[in-house]
Amino acid sequence: MSVQRLTIVVAAFDEARALPVLHPRIAAVMDVLAADGLEARVLYVDDGSGDATWEVMQGLAAGDARVALLRLSRNFGKEIALTAGLDLVTEGAAMILDADGQDPPELIPRFVAHWRAGFDDVHGTRLSRDGESWLKRSTAHLFYRVMQRLAKTPMPADTGDYRLLSERALAGLRQLRERHRFMKGLFGWVGFNRIAVPYARERRIAGRTKFGFWRLWNFALDGVTSFSTAPLRLATYVGVLTACGAFAFALYVIAKAMMYGDRVAGWPTMMAVILFLGGVQLVALGVIGEYLGRLYEESKQRPLYLVSAWHPAPGPGVLADR
Incomplete structure (x- = not known):
């Protein structure tokens, strides 16, 4: 009987303070998995960090033969860093874990x-988000619901990257090489057997989040434009409705002139109509520009x-030389 293997993929950017706290928890979980007959490794991906993250990773690898390290040439963003890590997992399953410790590694055995029961995508669904503001929780809640309405690809609500992917799910994911990568959508596109693991998201164990509201807004735009053409359709509908409104207004002006004479219309009304039509056109051009870009x-x-x-793990392993 072949040995089952699991690689825990942790993408990190400027997480020198968090990793020394997180790794002992991961190591303890790997010990539990080993006792259950599962060969586990952890792959840390340094996404071009500007602090001592890489040096911290090297220290962790020196003290634990189950640690493999990958360093990207610069900061490519979390989605690309995750892709780089998952590309290296060609045997067994992969468990995605954030470096900030908000997704508890202690739940990995669940x-x-x-996975052993036959599921290919085991994803963590957040019941609560400790340590986050009301505004961030509300906007995240709204985003997932909007994406479910707009996208044809199934995306479970309140579900991030905290998930386990089987070998065939990883093989399918490696075939998707688009540049603007919205991983939550790509996980859903791959499909296969899926099941949720409800959990309470914890506070960040150290450091500060790298996702401010501006970055989250751009992330949401990437998600919408990567998996839905609804904004283009909406621009078409707005254009049609505006044209119908303008035609109705023109009929009203003509009828009024025929009944009461042609008096000069006011300047504010004319400017309001011009600015409204110009604004609608610019919004439509902006939507088209997002897709064209x-x-x-x-x-x-x-x-x-x-x-x-x-640097592959020195022991017998999940990860081979690149």
Whole structure:
């Protein structure tokens, strides 16, 4: 009987303070999994950090033979860093874990149990989000519901990257090489057997979040434009409704002139109509530009990322030489 293998993929950017706190928890979970007959490794991906994250990772690898390290040539963003890590997992399953410790590694055995039962995508669904503001919780709640309405790809609500993917789910994911990567949508697109693991999200264990509201807004735009053409359709509908409104207003002006004479209309009314129509046109052009820009990025066919350093785990392992 072949040995089951699991790679815990942790993408980090400027997490030098969090990783020394997180790794002992991961190591304890790997000990539990080993006792249950599962060969586990952890792969840390340094996404071009500007602090001592890489040095901290090297220290963790020196003290634990189950640690593999991957360093990207610069900061490519979390979605690309996750892709780089998952690309290296060619045997067994992969467990995605955030470096901030908000997703508890102690729940990994529950994910593994579902995987062993035959599920390909075991995803954590947040019941609560401790340590986050009311505004962030509300906007996140709204975002997931909007995405469910707009996208044809199934995306479970209140579900992030905290998940376990089987070998065939990873193989399917490796075939998706688009540049603007909205991983939550890509996980849903792959499909296969899925099940949720409800959990309470914890506070960040150290450091500060890298996702401010501006970055989250751009992240939401990437999600919508990557998996839905609804904004383009909405621009069409707004244009049609505006044209119908303008035609109705023109009929009203003509009828009024025929009945009461042609008196000069007021300047504010004319400017309001001109500015409204101009604004609608600019919004429609902006929506088209978002999609056109993504086509431009895809057409250049640049590699998703470049690797600066790769250190596989020294023990018998999940990860082979790159």
